[in-house]
Amino acid sequence: MLQSKLFPRTQKEAPKDEVSANARLLIRAGFIDKLMAGVYTYLPLGFRVLKKIENIIREEMEKAGGVEILMPSLQPKENWEKTGRWETYDSLFKFVSYYSKTELALGPTHEEIISPLAGKFNLSYKNLPFYLFQIQNKFRDEKRAKSGIMRGREFIMKDLYSFHAGENDLDDYYEKMKACYKNIFDKAGIGEKTYLTFASGGSFSKYSHEFQTITDAGEDIIYLCEKCGVAINSEIFQPATLTSDVNVAGCPECGSKNLVEKKAIEVGNIFKLKTKYSEPFGLKFTDENGEEKDVIMGCYGIGLGRLLGTIAEINHDDKGIIWPESVAPFAVHLLVLGGLTAKCGEIYENLQKRGIEVLYDDREDASPGEKFADADLIGIPYRAVVSEKTLAQGKVEIKNRKTGEIKLVNEKELLKAVTSSDD
């Protein structure tokens, strides 16, 4: 893509009300635009990253047997009354249709939709298990929308719902999902800092699990077990106040009491719903003996915008973002200096022909300094510079955004460098 045609250009300053590094950098570099508190537009660069994250998640969900659907955002009051959540769900946007006079909610989650949907089709044990997921917009009337795209009033989520004949089957799938989530966070470049975290299971499960990524920009406190590597949400473990029943006295995995406090951001959660939603909606199946039983459910969420923000938060320096190759908007940022557009255009075409995604800074009115600063800010993994100096040697200067390593290479070596991932 030609940078001269890229909307919008980068900005020197971030809005003053944005405090987190990721939001400030994402806005300055032109990945997102803030429409109002907690509501953002994904601009061309941000949209590309979002799609890459979406595809990483989709691939893992499909590997785990997930089949994609798309449920609506508009949801009828009746469904939320059936689960008692119309009154109790804290951040539900509610309103009335002017024409139909019906009361509606904007979906913050979809248990109230998918459970009665599954219940429409006389299920037998032969139909179970099945797994449905969607990647879709969610809405929450947040008390304090903050941290840029980390906690939005409108945000994109992947939510998968699993349907089982028994708890053992749910348990097996739940473990499979843990592995899927680990793969996703590994692929997205935050695996090393992301921990499986024990959290409250509510009144119907002992625990649920979160995936928490360690960062100063996090809103949660977690306790990391130095012995076995799992973590515990402060919701169920607070060393000083072991008063509640759900509190645990040590690591729920290994019993160790060597727990270290860390700030983290929740990037995913998985939950054994069991019959919490199948019961109120009469979601049953017929077992081998012809008996009707409640379907056992699980749900598994990942916020895509939050993941995008987290990736930027833990992969940046003071000059800008450092995208992992797997989610970078482009593989190469090609910079032409000093009007050598003919030769550089040729390199651009050659890279594109080979299927390499290139952002080509062809701007005639930008100085080399501006181009270098923009490249650092936008954070594409490889910067390739074509100047009189490099061309005199028949070469291109290539810089690795992450390591800072600079090399002079010929076109063939350039191709090799940008296609062999070292992430």
Next chain:
Amino acid sequence: MLQSKLFPRTQKEAPKDEVSANARLLIRAGFIDKLMAGVYTYLPLGFRVLKKIENIIREEMEKAGGVEILMPSLQPKENWEKTGRWETYDSLFKFVSYYSKTELALGPTHEEIISPLAGKFNLSYKNLPFYLFQIQNKFRDEKRAKSGIMRGREFIMKDLYSFHAGENDLDDYYEKMKACYKNIFDKAGIGEKTYLTFASGGSFSKYSHEFQTITDAGEDIIYLCEKCGVAINSEIFQPATLTSDVNVAGCPECGSKNLVEKKAIEVGNIFKLKTKYSEPFGLKFTDENGEEKDVIMGCYGIGLGRLLGTIAEINHDDKGIIWPESVAPFAVHLLVLGGLTAKCGEIYENLQKRGIEVLYDDREDASPGEKFADADLIGIPYRAVVSEKTLAQGKVEIKNRKTGEIKLVNEKELLKAVTSSDD
């Protein structure tokens, strides 16, 4: 995909309140589920068709220079007040955030968002033209939500916005978009019945254009010019009542008065917005002489759900849907009869290995009659049957859903038949 694992199964009856053929068939065949009036879930089969339509549209938009973004559904009242549409836009869902007390709208369109967004970045003539599009959920508080997914309260749209330095450039791009839209409707299998239709341009353009597909299930009346093949919306042409200024006395393209009345459904529209939205938001650019001028805009919409419904409406018979190959959920519907699952499983694997999308009816508890009826209802272009009779000849029976033609072929010929499109 294994049909035994496909959610949900087909249904013998459609809901009584669904009157259009497309909605009845799409629901019975398990492509969509109705949550409430005008609000639907895309089930696995429907989601696959939706994605194919999305990709056809995306490809054409990118060919025309469009760059993809994603704008939010939540929109602030201020933006809609600036254009005067907070009070006048008939079907705007409006509500108040409980926490922030701000008044919000659910976006039925995005001129109120993209115009001020573009205006944030001191544009110069060098930045123009540019074209931004999104494929995103829209909301309209419809007086009468009806015709299944044809007129929803929540629906997916592609909307592209173009930004130009002058009207000539807008005119050129507008013609380009006409060609793009023609390609889209051709590829989606409704090209022959879809007509470029003159419609009202409002107070600021002589005409806008719609793309109208002829069908009894349509809600609009159009007048088709038998001489030149364009059409005119009844909004601007009513033979009996030539009273208004905007009415035209004959075909606006060739002047002919041979106009034939037809019922049609609008599947797309394109509009020269000119400065209607750039003015209220101060969206300007600096021209070659350093002077500030209003940016000239155009907008171009296609409703994906409506297109999907239209495709099903004009491609069906009394047994079910007849999907064009380009948007079919699968290329082949493989049916095994009489427990020959080993051989059939092998064929299934072989087809899949070659990248062919197969729905494999592996159900053990369904009769041949049920399998045949489901195949006709779901409407995948090729049905391939493996039975004792066909296997005795080392063959598979292949049936073309559209032509009804049946052939006995070997595996190699099967592969050839389903990959060489005759659409």
